[in-house]
Amino acid sequence: MVKRLRIALVALAGVAVAAALYFVLAPLLGAQTQLSRYKASFFDVFDTYSEIIIYSADEASAQAELDRAHAELTAYHQLFDIYNDYEGLNNLKTVNDNAGVAPVKVDERILALVAFAKDMYARTDGRMNIALGSVLAIWHAHRTAGIDDPANATLPDMAELTAAAQHTDIASVVVDEAAGTLYLSDPEARLDVGAVAKGYAVERVAQDMIARGVSSAILSIGGNVRTIGTRGDGSSWRVNVQNPDLQATVQSIATLDLQDLSLVTSGSYQRYYTVDGKQYHHIIDPDTLMPAAFTWAVSVVTQDSGLADALSTALYTLSIEDGKALLENFPGVEALWVTLDGTLVRTDGFSTLAREEEAG
Ligand code: AMP
Ligand code: MG
Secondary structure, three states, rough: OHHHHHHHHHHHHHHHHHHHHHHHHHHHHOOOOOOEEEEEEEEEEEEEEEEEEEOOOOOHHHHHHHHHHHHHHHHHHHHHHHOEEOOEOOOOHHHOOOOOOOOOOOHHHHHHHHHHHHHHHOOOOOOOOOHHHHHHHHHHHHHHHHHOHHHHHOOOOHHHHHHHHHHHOOOHHHEEEEOOOOOOOOOOOOOOOOOHHHHHHHHHHHHHHHHOOEEEEEEOOOOEEEEOOOOOOOOEEEEEEOOOOOOOOEEEEEEEEEEEOOOEEEOOOOOOEOOOEEEEOOOEEEOOOEOOOOOOEEEEEEEEHHHHHHHHHHOOOEEEEEEHHHHHOOOEEEEEEEEOOEEEEEHHHHOOEEEEEEOO
């Protein structure tokens, strides 16, 4: 009897030792598990080309994550859309259509985006203003018409722009958290979240992926890049910064090593039209109401993709000197500017991210 008990105890101790060994060794063995690469690409969110890559040991869960990320991005795209209606959905177009009419009950994700964007308005001294929609709508109409019919492309009338600029007060964007509503109190005001929506959505989707245990991924939504962890082999994600000179033979001006960081670029080469041989791009200086004319492109690297997106647009509307001063208030944010003549200018910390760079 005693002997049997002793054998049982020895067996139990054996199990305990094995279990302890398992818990100590499993993470080490796990680190050597072969991770495979899973990729999805699509064109149907934020009117751009998107790519998501996940490294995972489990194909089914990786595929489920890719599907889920796509579904979430689609939802954000529809909620933040100012041009299209969707059956049964109150989105930002609904809010614009009800300016001066009535507060609109909206999804919590819209309220969160607007709260973030209002905060960024304050933190960028109004350079990034989602209430600039009335002015941006005029530029948008001229640009789309000019792209469709280049021979008859026209510039907006300055008197019209100045009149529209009277309706860009961020205070007219009224968020009622308790009621869950968003309201434009100025009937002529319009929202345009083009400067922040994509980066904000990408950050939310990345955070959801991280919360569900994804530890190795990259989301590139129209060039708005967010990395999670490292690649499958433990090395950093390597991401190129696009050369704004689309005619140049070299397409990249820098290759960055990114881990848990975002890279977002604003530049005149991304969206523009031509009037009388001169290009007019899509980022508007709130002071002049004309396309910002300080730099060719600016790239921002920081963890939060929404912050990177908001700041890239704000920096694009500032001189490099003023941009550097603004970034004093944003620890953990690095930037690379391309001047109008193609010279590269970096924040001090930017160079540590760069693996290789072309001369300016
Ligand atoms: P991004 O490419 O992120 O710099 O955003 C550019 C888009 O933001 C434009 O297409 C407009 O929809 C919008 N936008 C342009 N200028 C401004 C501005 N000064 N503040 C806020 N949004 C702007
Ligand atoms: Mg932006």
